[in-house]
Amino acid sequence: MPRDFTPKVITANHLLEGDVVYLTADDRWTRYHAEAELITDEAHAAIRLLDAERQVDTIVGAYLADAKDGLTGPEPTHFREVFRTRGPSNYAHGKQVEL
């Protein structure tokens, strides 16, 4: 049996800066995970991913990442995605200081 669909956000890297971005419900790319569109429907996720992948002049490598609903918006569930929201742990000069 196929696994149940779990909520997702669409994330990618920005073409010019290379940093982590998320797709919002109103079709912007944001640096803030909490502003991302939380997608709960599998068919909608597939369509949104196609929308994202078409934007080749803005982003690179769009994919669906697991997320959950949080207090201020979507939050990552896997540690890799948590790290991507804030930058490396050895220096405080990733997103954790820029945002």
Added chain:
Amino acid sequence: MYRYSEFDRDFLAERNRQFRAQVERRIAGSLTEDEFKPLRLMNGLYLQLHAYMLRVAIPYGTLNGAQMRQLAYLAETWDKGYGHFTTRQNIQYNWPRLRDVPDMLDALAEVELHAIQTSGNTIRNVTADHFAGASADEVADPRPVAELLRQWSTDHPEFQFMPRKFKIAITGAPNDRAVTAAHDIGLRIVERDGAIGYQVLVGGGLGRTPMIGKVLAEFIPADDLLPYLEATVALWNVIGRRDNKYKARIKILVHEFGLENLKAEVEKEFALRKPLYAGGKDVALLDEIKTHFAAPEFETAPTDAYDVFYATDPVFRSWADTNLSEHRAEGYAIVTISLKKQGDTPGDATADQMRVMADLAERYGHDELRISHEQNVILPHVHKRHLPQIHAELRAAGLATANIGLISDIIACPGMDYCALATARSIPVAQEIATRFEELKLEHEVGPLKIKISGCINACGHHHVGHIGILGLDRAGVENYQITLGGDGTEDAVIGTRTGPGFAYDEIVGAIETIVRTYLGLRESAEETFLQAYRRVGIDPFKAALYPETKTRAA
């Protein structure tokens, strides 16, 4: 060291011009990412977790002061003020912007450096013994051959789209400091009846299927080296597997096809290729390259200044005991500058630190620097009378950590703090292990011990050949660290053995402490190193200490 010819300069300028145009077309939208990716990888540009990463080749780990200064300039101008020296003698910049990369490459070309073939399915930067040309145990300096291989492999038309990447390492000394047995091809310079030749190892490699290289040829005469290597790579390029990237490396071919079959086929291919080299142009070129690597004029001077400091200054003595190696010239020493200050990121240097090292090399070190695969920087030729001054300046720059070969001299890949392939973090594990043993004041009592950490199965951190190896994995969405013991990356290369189930992120430092305390409890004397003790007693005492509950359950 090697100075570019007009051909080298023109080639690099043209290549950089091409890449600049490719970047412009990508930004303008006329190249898709699928089209652009192989082009950027050929020029060392990756896209990592948080940013682009530019990997710059430091051919066979050799730099002069001006080149090191330029690396500092890049770090300051287009990055966040530092660079990361890697386990393949390269330097990585973690934060470049796509638009800036062509300018970075042009700046590198000004000092005869490039990022070509630091990625992609090509022959990668050839690595060499970081003590080349300086160590007392050397048969011959491997760098001229390494430079010949760089020129031969760079943009070699036959070897641009191979089944997988291909790594070559070379040593000129019987004490293998270049981990030649863990490379697709490892070359060891040997002497037979007064003639120089090469022992050729094939099929070594770490990664998901770790293997120690096997001897493909005991002795290839110097004049035959290039056609022999070309025959070997060409054969693999044709019959190596392309159906599965995990089975594409030459080690799998050696395993599946058999060493003896491979030897026979390489000999046939060699017979076809050798006539193409009949003019001896490669031999003449090597002779020309050798003139670039003439040894500096070593001075003869008293070493009193060194002797006095060594006798009276305990901090200096401690540093000298761990960070100096025997030089082939009387009165000289090889200085290893540790980039492993406890708590810092292994292999990282700030722009200021790079300039200090460049300065020291220019003033006291015949303008030579080396990068080791163990992520440290070497001043290969230093007269001992300069050592107190060098030590003082290193200390002021936070570069005088006395820990070479000790427990805090840890190799660590960037791991999940930077790398898109990583399955767990490496850097904080290294930082915490180093800090823990610093606090315990056990480092010098423990003695020689190599810990190597990889953040994924690709093994950039060489964990298989660490005396203690740590492999970070993702187990059901949680970081988990497996431990291997007894690995060895020298001429007696051995793949380490797994202790058993892995440890969580907050357990791994404690597990390493358990292993080290077990060693301290069972060693026969302070002279018996960790590796010697492990070889004597085997893995069982360490397992028993790591997994006490398993023993109880079995009993």
